[in-house]
Amino acid sequence: MGLSIKHGEIERMIRQLANKRQSSMVQAIGVAVRRELEREGMTPLTDEEVARRIATVRALQDRIARDGIDRSRNEDDILGYDRDGITEQPYLS
DSSP: OOOOOOOHHHHHHHHHHHHHHTSOHHHHHHHHHHHHHHHTTOOOOOHHHHHHHHHHHHHHHHHHHHHOOOOSSOHHHHHTBOTTSOBOOGGGO
């Protein structure tokens, strides 16, 4: 996947940061984005984590393709509503 920046001011800022750090523009963007994610309390995803998540989604897709979707239940059954529209709440019993 590529990234094309067509905004003059942003491109200039990236070049300025890359020159200051004596790095490539890609490295400058990577470091800046990683620091912003960390500042926001987020952990940047590793390639391994992305691959794990993709594998999980593909496994779910395979299971749905193999087993199909149970269409015998309506939305109320799935969400736990009775015929009067009241949610079953066994933890209150």
